[in-house]
Structures are given as C-alpha cells and as structure tokens.
Amino acid sequence: PEKIVLDMNNCPDIAQTLCVTAAALKIPFEISGLGTLRVKETDRLQALYNELKKLGTETKITDLTIESVSFGEPEAHISIKTYQDHRMAMSFAPYCLIGELTIEDEEVVEKSYPMFWEDLADIMTK
Structure with a gap:
C-alpha cells in the first residue's frame, strides 16, 4: 500500500506489530x-518512538x-529495549x-506467550 491509515481504537494492542x-x-x-x-x-507509544x-x-x-515521518537506514547493531513489556x-x-537485531529481556514474553520464541523459530525454518 501507499500508506497505512488506521483507527485501532478497537484493537490497540496489535498497533505495535x-x-x-x-x-x-x-x-x-x-x-x-x-x-x-x-x-x-x-508507555508503548514512547517506547515505539x-x-x-x-x-x-x-x-x-x-x-x-503515531505517524511515520521518514525512513532511513537502521543502526548497524540493533538492540531493542523491551521496557519489561511482552508486546x-x-x-x-x-x-x-x-x-538482525537483539531483543533485551526476551523472557518477558513468558507473561502471555511462553512458547513464543520456539514457535517463531519453527515458523522461520519452514
């Protein structure tokens, strides 16, 4: 699409993804x-920013x-802070x-989806 414009009032938790x-x-x-x-x-909006x-x-x-303003090149070694937030x-x-990226405190997903990393690895091998 040329641009994604959505009101996610009814499903805000998928906005980050x-x-x-x-x-x-x-x-x-x-x-x-x-x-x-x-x-x-x-504060998920500030964390996303x-x-x-x-x-x-x-x-x-x-x-x-939240609105995109511009797209540039990613950092050479990306390390994502989770802010102790599973999402x-x-x-x-x-x-x-x-x-490539590193996700800090990756165990935070256990709160809502304990098998997340295993399932993601399984998907990536298919």
Whole structure:
C-alpha cells in the first residue's frame, strides 16, 4: 500500500506489530485510537518512538497517534529495549526475517506467550 491509515481504537494492542512491520517495509503509516497504549506495562507509544529510531524510522507521536515521518537506514547493531513489556518483544521479533537485531529481556514474553520464541523459530525454518 501507499500508506497505512488506521483507527485501532478497537484493537490497540496489535498497533505495535503493525508499526514495526510497516517501518521494516518502509511503508508510511498513520495509526490512531492508541490512547490506552500510554498506560500499559510501559508507555508503548514512547517506547515505539524510541525503538523505531533504531530501525531508521522517525515518527511523531501524540496521546492518541503515531505517524511515520521518514525512513532511513537502521543502526548497524540493533538492540531493542523491551521496557519489561511482552508486546514490545513480540512486536519487534519478526524484524529478524529481514535484518538482525537483539531483543533485551526476551523472557518477558513468558507473561502471555511462553512458547513464543520456539514457535517463531519453527515458523522461520519452514
């Protein structure tokens, strides 16, 4: 698509994965309806803003939205902070299909999906 424009008020928890995927593919995005992301395990909008920079994606955020501004080159050695948030870990994990990265505190996924890393490895071998 030329640009992804979505209101995710009814499903804000998948916004992180959508933003990371769009950033990895360099597809512009404007996602709204994200007010609840600021009050989860971490401020997920601020965390996305911080960590997407490492992929070379500049964004602007408000209390309800995140929008891509520009796409550049990713850092040479990407290390993603999870902020002790399982969704941060899971949302950045698929990036390993196109580039290398390290996810800090990878065990945080055990909160919601204990077999996440095993299942991801299984998918990648198929």
